[in-house]
Amino acid sequence: MSSYKKSSEYKPGERRPRNVSTVNSVPVCENYRSSVVKEIARRINRIQNPVLPEYQIRDLNDAINKLMREKRAWELQIKELGGPDYTHVSTAKLFDDEGQKVSEEDEYRYYGRARDLPGVKELFETDITFVSEHQRKLEMQQRVLNADYYGYLTESEEAKLLEFEKQAEQSRLVELQRSAVDQQPPADWQRVRIGRIPNKTEVEQILLQRRKDALLSRLD
Secondary structure (H helix, E strand, C coil): CHHHHCCCCCCCCCCCCCCHHHCCCHHHHHHHHHHHHHHHHHHHHHCCCCCCCHHHHHHHHHHHHHHHHHHHHHHHHHHHCCCCCCCCCCHHHHCCCCCEECCCCCCCEECHHHHHCCCHHHHHHCCCCCCCHHHHHHHHHHCCCCHHHHCCCCHHHHHHHHHHHHHHHHHHHHHHHHHHHHCCCCCCCCCCCCCCCCCHHHHHHHHHHHHHHHHHHHHC
16 A cells, blocks of 8 residues: 555656556556547547548557556556456547447447548447457458458368368369260271370481481582
8 A cells, every 4th residue: 555655756757667667656557547638639620520531540449449548457456466456447438439349349449530430430330249450450441352362261271172172173173084085086086096206315316317318409
């Protein structure tokens, strides 16, 4: 409890520690949490701007989600040190926009105009139970072109594809062999017999002899 009463130095605007566990003072943790809350509020306000381009909306939405995770980390650290429990404080009391999740299983939220982005709006209109972070980014960034288009497969999917191709190849080979057996050659068909093919040395000797014969015929 001594860490709760102890006051450490805190300078407004200074960079927050990446690891919240390195801060053992509740007042300092509360100051850092407060700075995160203010930063979230500013970005939530900015993401409502109707003139922002799509790429800035996506970047802002990712940044807000990241800051929300950081806020949660500071709140857990404050609670661990014996300070107030901020984890039960509703985000609706802190921000004008709580964000909206695609499903209960996915913690990622969409704020402001991010909910109207192409690909995102369809996610809310589609009846789905879970959208992974990887799938969500593909929907936002690639729109129509999904992972299947680029051939991105999991190990299990790739194994199934290889097995399918192997079976298809074997089936095709059996069909070719069967058609070769069933197909009869014409009545006047004769097998072409190919003699022994000369090697490189023999070919060179043959060519040399032809040159000699041609030269002798000119001399005559």
